[in-house]
Amino acid sequence: MTSFLCLPAISTPPPSLTRASFRGRSITHFQNRLCRIGVKCSYAEAGVVDDLKSAPIDVVADVKSERVVVLGGSGFVGSAICKAAVTKGIEVVSLSRSGRPTYPGSWVDQVTWIPGDVFYANWDEVLVGATAVVSTLGGFGSDEQMQRINGEANVVAVGAAKDFGIPKFILISVHDYNLPSFLLSSGYFTGKRKAESEVLSKYPNSGVVLRPGFIYGKRKVDGFEIPLDLIGKPLERILSATESFTKPLSSLPASDLLLAPPVSVDDVALAVINGITDDDFFGIFTIEQIKEAAAKVKA
Template sequence: MTSFLAFSTIPTLGFSSSSSSFSRASFPSRLNSLSLNHRSKLCKSVVKCNYAEVGVKDGFKSTTIDVVADVKTERVVVLGGSGFVGSAICKAAVSKGIEVTSLSRSGRPSYPGSWIDQVTWIQGDVFYTNWDEVLFGATAVVSTIGGFGSEEQMQRINGEANIVAVNAAKEFGIPKFILISVHDYNLPSFVLSSGYFTGKRKAESEVLSKYPNSGVVLRPALIYGRRRVDGFEIPLDLIGEPAERILRAIENFTKPLSSLPASDLLLAPPVSVDDLALAAVNAVTDDDCFGVFTIEQIKEAAAKVKV
């Protein structure tokens, strides 16, 4: 758990839209910038009080006891928490008693769900957000930021945005950073040199460099589940789940084919969004969890917290 000692030494972050440079401010100004919700959570720490039983003589020393308030042991910040993968991670974390804050451009989801009310939703962009409010008190950051578009857009979304987030978390002293990346496909080099893959790999390098002993990179292949798009639910699990079962059942026969170019597009087992979310939760809670996780290792990590 992040320590609240030496408040005056805790750094504050802020990004300018042009230089992405950091600025610092004193703790009182930081505390005032926090939402009432965050300040109230901060105040719920260890409270010391004295008591003496009725009838005890004046000379008797009162006893000091520690009253521990209801504080959750983990607070995770999910970047892109209202998206397909991000919302699954928020939901899984809440179910495990983890305090969750989401930062995304769309903010709070419009669809119903009991878990949604247990998440602190912040609408914003990683390039311009107030990191003081987002990261204060966090024990881990999970980034699901990524997307497709032009070369420039993919470099910015998959690479630069995640790199900004990693450096913000590191400067703020967040102990862990978990990145949702992409499977290491055996595709032709001209495909892997696209902004999507090069952006993801640059982000991975930043995570593993800044967090060599606590950074986690999860590399799923196709992610399936029930995905919401413009108010409609697309049941990707109807295809992904049976495909995963079939490919795992015949993997001993398909391994010799793995050396063929682009064979991963057909042979890499899809990953359930729920398993990916649980693997992320495992990365948050397990201090011995760090490094790059393959498809199979994601499945194993999910099994550890699925019970």
């Protein structure tokens, strides 16, 4: 523990503590953030000059790594994100209805698995100490079911994260494939876009929306492994190699159903890691931008 003698109170903060350097956030926000990441400090309220002159400030350097909450962490994309985060030294908590996955893996033991439903979650338990939330929530079914899981569930999660003061929210959404508007009116797409709007409105300067197309990799379903990479990987290479020839066709309705390149689940996961660690990474990201973000983390 190191003690520093406080200087007399000043009417404005020094240059390093100006409002611009805090990106518009209050000093109280950062005091709360420091508490969550393990930096202990004692300070006097502004204006108590006598105390500031005489009272030492105790600082204990106990800075921890990022802590991310992955919603749907036991699923195909969610598990890849959990694994990538653990590999990068990030503390991981997963909230999903199935809880801990049944398949083995050294990284599995390093994740805190919480079984539960987003609509009934104990957010005080799930979000404590978190620096980012990643949502992989989504699914197919009736229009009503898709609106609920793709849209409403994510809206609930974004609201909880914002209320709890979590500084960043990352949503795994979907590419629109250049589909005509009447096809984009299905519950799947309208739910996803509703979730996107919620992220971008609540987190205008730190929200991340990833829009991948077909995601390939080794997907585990009921104890069986489906090698989606056997299709996705060669298709990605073919479409990338022929992009200069097929690009003029991209303006045709629904053309991206055939022309949008697949993206590996590992690249999606690494793009998420980039979003967690890079404060300048926010907004909507296309398939190509997802791959570029993943490449930054690989480098």
